[in-house]
Amino acid sequence: MPISPVPTFVRYLNQLAHMLDVLKSSPVRENILEHRLANDMFPLRQQVCVTIAFASRTCFPAANLEIPELNYTLTTFGELQAEIERIISLIQHIPETHFEELELRTVLTQAGDAELCLPGHEFLLSYAIPNFMFHLCAVYAIARSAGVDFGKQDFDGYHQYPKGFSF
Numbered sequence: 001m002p003i004s005p006v007p008t009f010v011r012y013l014n015q016l017a018h019m020l021d022v023l024k025s026s027p028v029r030e031n032i033l034e035h036r037l038a039n040d041m042f043p044l045r046q047q048v049c050v051t052i053a054f055a056s057r058t059c060f061p062a063a064n065l066e067i068p069e070l071n072y073t074l075t076t077f078g079e080l081q082a083e084i085e086r087i088i089s090l091i092q093h094i095p096e097t098h099f100e101e102l103e104l105r106t107v108l109t110q111a112g113d114a115e116l117c118l119p120g121h122e123f124l125l126s127y128a129i130p131n132f133m134f135h136l137c138a139v140y141a142i143a144r145s146a147g148v149d150f151g152k153q154d155f156d157g158y159h160q161y162p163k164g165f166s167f
Contacts, residue, residue: 002099005062005124006091009055012136015157016051017084019139022154024077028147033075035146037138044142046072048080051135052087058128059091061107062120063098 023032023044033045042050053070060067068090074080102120109116109123111131118127140155152159 002096002102004094004096004099005129006059006094006096008129009059009091009132010088011157012132013052013055013084013088015155016048016136016139017081018157019143019150019154020048020077020080020084022150023143023148026143026148032143032146032148033077035142037142037145041138044139045075045080047135047138047142049074049083051132051139052080052083054128054132054135055087055091057109058124058132059094061109062102062124062128063094064105065094065098 023029026032033048034043036043049072053072056067056070071083074083102124105120106117107120107123109118109127111127116123116127136155140150144150151161151165153161
């Protein structure tokens with residue numbers, strides 16, 4: 001039976017949507033989409049776009065399917081939320097059988113200016129999922145650095161701590 005990456009991406013895209021909901025109602029929401037961790041890093045809105053795109057850039061090639069058109073120019077909470085919903089819908093329609101024998105295939109992808117041809121398992125476990133999580137973590141870190149009241153439960157949906165808890 002193939003192991004599909006789709007449920008993991010759906011889960012964390014839903015967590016990303018939740019984080020955007022928290023951001024929208026945050027007292028620091030004004031200009032939050034333009035906040036950055038460092039001057040040479042993407043702003044929050046671009047980190048969200050890349051996170052969303054990595055779900056497609058992972059699931060479709062892993063299923064040996066063409067990647068649908070991606071949008072990296074979203075600028076509002078509404079546009080970002082709509083794109084999350086669109087990508088979730090698209091990847092949920094990939095039949096699980098398309099992931100069969102991924103470990104026997106190679107996957108072509110772009111990493112910045114580098115063109116990669118990776119074995120399927122390496123593409124999924126060493127490249128695609130870590131990059132998705134990198135950009136998702138950047139969203140979390142930017143929001144926290146701007147003063148948004150996020151906790152680990154907002155990131156992964158598993159952890160629970162009492163309000164105001166700190167280590």
